[in-house]
Amino acid sequence: MATHLSAADRLGGVGVRWGIGRGRYRVIPGLYAVGSPDAQSPVIVTANYKLTFDALRKELSGLNAWLLVLDTKGVNVWCAAGKKTFSAEEIVRRVRACGLERLVAHRTLVLPQLAAPGVAAREVRRGCGFKAVFGPVCASDLKAFIAADMQASPEMRRVSFGLWDRLAVAPVEIHNARRKALYAALILLFLAGLGPGVWSLGRMLDRWPAAFGSLVLGFFGGAFIMPALLPWLPFRAFALKGGLAGLAMGTLAAALFAGGLGWLDGLAMILAATVVGSWYGLNYTGSSTFTSPSGVERELRRYMPAQAVLTLAALVAWLVSPFAA
Structure with a gap:
C-alpha cells in the first residue's frame, strides 16, 4: 500500500471537506500491508473513512506495519467510537476475518487514542486474544510512539483543537445548508410581501433582502464565528455561544439592511439571526x-x-411590523 497521497487523493479530500461525496468516501475494510511487514511488525487499527485512512498512511512512510481497517460505515475514528461502530466487537470480528493470529507472532493492536470511548480493551482480549494499546492522538506521532516501545509522552496524549481544527467542518456546513437556504429564501419571498392589502411586490422587494440577509449572517455567526472564537466566548453551552455570535451578526444585519424598515423588522432580524446562530452552535x-x-x-x-x-x-x-408602520 502506498504511503504517499496522489493528486486524486488530495482532490477527493478537498471535496469531502466541502461535503461532496462525504457519505461515500470510504475504503474497503480489511488488512493492508504498509512496506514489507512480517510476523513482528506492529498492527495499527483505524477506521474506513478515507480521509482518516489517508491521514494515517501518509505518516507511515518508512515503516513496515499491518493496517487493520474496521468497518465504521465511512465514519471517522472519534465519531465512530461515539456511534459504537469503532468497537471491541468490530475489532474482534475483523481480526478473526483476516486470520491475523496466523500472520503475526505478537498479540498487540495499536488503536487510536480517540477510539477509547468506544472500545473496551478487555473485551478485545477476551474476544480475540489481542491486547489493545492506545496510541497517540495524532498520526504524525505514531512512528515515534512505536519506536519508544509503545510508550506515549504527555504531548502525544494531549488533544489540540486549534483554529484550523475548529474551522475544518465549516465548509461542510455550507454544503449541508444549501437546500435549507433555498427553502428559506422562497418562504421569505412570500412572507416579506405580506401586510396591508394582503401581499405587495414592492413590499417584498423592500423587505426580502433584510430577511434573508439576517439568516445568512446568523448562519455565518454560528458556523464560522462561533467555532473560531470558541475558547473565548462566554457560556459553557454551545447553543448559547452560537446564539451570542448570531446576536452580534443579527445586530449587524439590522444596521445594514433595516434602514427604512420598522423597528419590529429590526427586532425580527436580530431574533432570527440569534436562533440560526444558536442552532448551528x-x-x-x-x-x-x-x-x-x-x-x-x-x-x-x-x-x-x-x-x-x-x-x-x-x-x-x-x-406584525407592516401593520404597525
Missing part, C-alpha cells in the same frame, strides 16, 4: 473535543424549546 457539539454525548443530549433538551420560542417571536414581529 448547537450542531457544532458533534465536531468539538469539548463535548460528550450526555452533554449534547442535555443541550438539546434545554435549548431547542428556547430556539422554538425565539423563532415564533421573530415570525410574529416580522408579520
Whole structure:
C-alpha cells in the first residue's frame, strides 16, 4: 500500500471537506500491508473513512506495519467510537476475518487514542486474544510512539483543537445548508410581501433582502464565528455561544439592511439571526473535543424549546411590523 497521497487523493479530500461525496468516501475494510511487514511488525487499527485512512498512511512512510481497517460505515475514528461502530466487537470480528493470529507472532493492536470511548480493551482480549494499546492522538506521532516501545509522552496524549481544527467542518456546513437556504429564501419571498392589502411586490422587494440577509449572517455567526472564537466566548453551552455570535451578526444585519424598515423588522432580524446562530452552535457539539454525548443530549433538551420560542417571536414581529408602520 502506498504511503504517499496522489493528486486524486488530495482532490477527493478537498471535496469531502466541502461535503461532496462525504457519505461515500470510504475504503474497503480489511488488512493492508504498509512496506514489507512480517510476523513482528506492529498492527495499527483505524477506521474506513478515507480521509482518516489517508491521514494515517501518509505518516507511515518508512515503516513496515499491518493496517487493520474496521468497518465504521465511512465514519471517522472519534465519531465512530461515539456511534459504537469503532468497537471491541468490530475489532474482534475483523481480526478473526483476516486470520491475523496466523500472520503475526505478537498479540498487540495499536488503536487510536480517540477510539477509547468506544472500545473496551478487555473485551478485545477476551474476544480475540489481542491486547489493545492506545496510541497517540495524532498520526504524525505514531512512528515515534512505536519506536519508544509503545510508550506515549504527555504531548502525544494531549488533544489540540486549534483554529484550523475548529474551522475544518465549516465548509461542510455550507454544503449541508444549501437546500435549507433555498427553502428559506422562497418562504421569505412570500412572507416579506405580506401586510396591508394582503401581499405587495414592492413590499417584498423592500423587505426580502433584510430577511434573508439576517439568516445568512446568523448562519455565518454560528458556523464560522462561533467555532473560531470558541475558547473565548462566554457560556459553557454551545447553543448559547452560537446564539451570542448570531446576536452580534443579527445586530449587524439590522444596521445594514433595516434602514427604512420598522423597528419590529429590526427586532425580527436580530431574533432570527440569534436562533440560526444558536442552532448551528448547537450542531457544532458533534465536531468539538469539548463535548460528550450526555452533554449534547442535555443541550438539546434545554435549548431547542428556547430556539422554538425565539423563532415564533421573530415570525410574529416580522408579520406584525407592516401593520404597525
